[in-house]
Amino acid sequence: MKVRRRWHAWAAFTSAIAVLVALPLLPASAEESPSPAATSAADKKVFTVGITQDVDSTNPFTGIAAASFEAYQMMYPTLTEYSAADFSTVPGLAESWEESADKTYWTYKIRPGLKWSDGEPLTARDAAYTFNRVINGDIEQTNYGGYTSTITKAVAEDDTTLVLYVKKPSPIMYQLAVYILPEHIWKDIDGKKVKSYKNEPENGEAVVGGGPYVLIERRKGEYLRFAANPNYYAGKPAADEVVFRVYKNTDAIAEALRKGEVDYANDLSANVFNSLEGAEGITTVPSVYSGFNQIAFNMGAALTDGTPIGDGSKIVLDPQVRLAVAQAIDRQVLADKVYGGFATPGSTVIPPLYTNLHLEPANPVGFDLDAANATLEAAGYTMGEDGVRVSPDGERMSLRLLGRQESSESQKVVEYVKDWLAQIGIEVNVKIVSEDTLYEKVGNGDFDMFEWGWVVEPDPDYQLSTFTCDQRSTEDDGTIYAGLSDSFYCDDEYDQLYEDQKLETDQAKRAEIVKQMQQKLYDSNAYVVTVYYDNPTAYRSDRWTNFTPQPEPDGVLLFQYGTWSYESIEPVTADNADTTSSSGGGVNPALIVVGVVIAAGLVLGGVMIGRRGRSEDDVE
């Protein structure tokens, strides 16, 4: 009797919980688990990309997010493009290009007979308009000033001939990533209006563009919809629509991929990637990427005029200390354990996927704690009683290391580095800060070491400029502004090489200079490049096929320099569509289990309530 009553008590309780679970569930389960995304019309082929950071603005002059640039290159053409195979320059809007013999201007031949998406002609005049607008603009300079700094003016000699006059010869002229805009639209948006101009579809009208896709709908924080542009010069792409959907994190995207809500997810964590491997209808690819991460040192923070700033430790100014740190970091372990194998050990600041430019150093520094200890010992750093070395000046080797809040890898890397350096007698005080704070601290020179990284463009100029003396911080009205330099590396010889490569329009000769610069940086250990990381990617191979990696054969599939995959992908044929529908509309076994449990809970609860009622009536 007692046992039974106890059981009833339990039943009542569990049924209460079951009811609670069932309440919101009942209507939904009755509806047969609303399977999303698949609801879009069957005849329209929609390719959906999951993104974590929303496009901040679809106006190419004001957006700064990575996804925004992905949108711009879908919406607007550029003169030339980076090839999918190896980043070499290939025709874009321009069929051909030529530097004048006296190196004072470049001539671009624009494809004839092109049209914007609204049917207006797309000519060299639009290109000239765009370039002049950037050159003479204010806010227009923000995103594209880097490309036009050497250009004095743009002239359209006729509908197919664009001439750009330059101050100095520059290899940048091969790759002007300035999005060519339709003059007939943008001429009405002056320098004042452009700041707040949204450039979004209005009244159901697509944003006029000339790239492979045009923007047809935008919902802030939710999604962007693009439709294939029939007037695109390389032909209308096979995917009718491309949708960028915003998710909170890559976990959510991965799950959406699994459920078929999106077709493509990248930037996946190793765990998530592994969990997707082998999933039905999903293909996973590690994708070689152009980013590297590093441990950087404060090599003497100063303003461009040489005035020292900040509170960096003197200890890391010693090249031998930096060498010892480089010797004490096991890049292979970081690649394997922190990045889950989706990275390769790093060396120089130009990643190896740029085969023409990357230098494999002749004198690689390997992981060797004994050697690191010996290096410090030889340089006069003697071990103290507390296991922390003391510098020849009598200073304890205690260094600060900043990691980034935004990156779980960063937080792990600094923990590993702290651990290793402890083994060579260097005490490390780790602090995790936001990237914003880190940027500020670095700009002010208030650091010893930090962990961060760069994504390197195919043109090495920008990356190499970050080590020039001119890119150190500047001061204006008592406020210090950070330059691009975050190591405060400053070397006259290096600066000279930088100037040389900037003027060298022979690409093979330029590559030689670039390699020399990499060697100099490597020897200085301004950066200990920890890894070149991959971009773990997964996509619905049961729906889409024929992606184009950049570079061949194992590069990234989307978020490339160019729109290669958007143009090449094709929907998988009919027999595969069956697989999709069966997985979407089929009966989910777990749903049955849940349903049964809930039903059981309800029945038990009902019995229980009924019984209670009776027993109480008895009392009454």
Place this chain on the structure above:
Amino acid sequence: MASDQQTGGAPQGRRAIARARRREALARGWGQFRTRRAGMAGLGILLFFTLSALLAPVLFPPETISVTRATGELLAPPSGEFWLGTDDSGRSMLALLAWGARVSLTVGIAATLISMVIGTSVGIASGHYHGFGGAALQRLTDWVLVIPFLPLAIVLATVLGGGSTVTIIVVIGVTSWAGTARLIRAQTLSVEGRPYLERSRALGSGNWHQMTRHVLPNVFPLVLANTTLTVAIAILSETTLSFLGLGDPLRPSWGATLDQAFSNGAVSAGAWWYIGPPGLCVVLVVLSFTMIGRALEQIVNPRLGGQ
């Protein structure tokens, strides 16, 4: 409790009597506590975790939770070698939990101490002083009580600079005292109404003397019961704040471990051994403090009933 003290006798003797009475009350309290099964169970669980925390360095030498010297596979499910599996650096979850117990318990107890000191002082003072000061303290208590805890804690942690264990302790300490203050104030008022305090006042004893010699000993049992309950809240708060990334990532408490698991995609990876055990530890420890606290409360204030 040692309440109504009698007059007469040498001061020395009075104090001795008071001490004896308190000892006696303590023994009686323990006798009562022992009969409460939930309280004893709580004590048992707590002892277990305290021991794990104390013995962590012996059972699991520091190398076992060093990322560079971890020996396990990354994110391996439980096995013979690693009973609770490994985290995403290949470290034994069991070792991490034992070390985490040190942080979680330390933070919980340290924060509670701060909270108790503030709460008891404010409570006694606001009950004792009838003028503007007392009223002001009471208002302050009411205000702090109403402001939602977590947003306030987040804001404070941000201002004080997150990422350190000390910050977490201070933040929890200064945001969780108001409940105690309110309780102690009520008790103080009832104690102050008793005749012997009026006598003491009439005899000209100062405020400080009254508060520390008469009020404090009388509210102390209540403080004690409240302390154990506050530790429970403090540990939960620590877990929450660490989960939000405000703790010290290199000194992993249970909450920080959950943060790690969450932000490293353990949910998607289905790594239940990475998520389940740290939370279970929190539940058990919080539950143990709650059970002890409730048992104590029932002893201190039998009217609360229960059995």
Place this chain on the structure above:
Amino acid sequence: MSLIQDVAGGGGHDPVPGPPPLPRKDKGGKGLSPGASFALRKTGAALGTLFFVLVVNFFLFRLLPGDPIGMYTRGRNVPAEQLAQLRAELDRPILEQFLTYLRNPFSSTIDSAQFNRPVWELVTERIWPTLLLVGTAIVLASIIGVWIGIKAGWKRGKSFDKVSTGVTLTLYSMPEFWLGMILLIVFGVGVLGLPGVFPIGGISTPGVDTSSLAGWLDVAWHMVLPVTTLTLVYLAEYALVMRSSLVDEMDEDYLTTARAKGLSDKFVRRRHAVPNALLPTITLIFLNLGFTVSGAITVETVFSWPGLGLLSYEALRGPDVALLQAIFLLFSIGVVLANLVADLLYAVIDPRVRS
């Protein structure tokens, strides 16, 4: 007002799970219109709290290290005149700034750094999802929690009481986000070979029109796990409070008398004990909104629920000071107002307070 009276009827509540504040039982009324004076006192206290919140909110954030303008302008092209305007604003005397702030606390000088939008806009669009989630959970939790509490309290010491008290205490000891993660891993992702059923996050499937019936169902489907999590956590407290307040009520003399007079148990319970015990519980549900806020922050984070809670979590990255400030203010105002409503309602309903 006498101090003793104030203790019994004092505002606020004890955050520690314990007995609810006992209703005032003192019979000694104060000369004129106690109801009006009570309402006046409570409104005054709420206003005081609001002012305190504003002061804390304003000055605490002025203590932050770093340059708020630098944090905002980084990586953006901010026109010089706007920058100068910002600087001038922050260079004004602190008291003057405070007065401006009091005039409109939500119109921060500085936009949200990470969203690049005015904080007021961000905050307002996130209110509804939170109200939907937390509101549903509170309603469910109060119904179930109170029911469990009544049953446990009435049959004190019986097996239902023991089991339910054990379970509710355990739920009460649980970090709500952990419970959420466990539910997510079991029912969203799927473990040990079982597939996941529920969506793993968000409020709706992207692209589904949320104004249609299908959209509503889709939102409901997304709500299942987060609402379950919050309900389980909230109901624990409600059940515990209801139980202890019923236990208190049953010790009252009138109940013993009623039973002695031969009234049936069921009648006594329905007519006397439960209604009287319900009052402090319902008040507590209101008073305890501060506690539900914590749940909202972490559970929204776990389920990527696009409400104020998730926004708070997002604001921590940076930290996005202007945004944090607005969220803190909004949460506080909400809770203070709810408290005031609870206090006033209580006075209206409870005959003993009205006296």
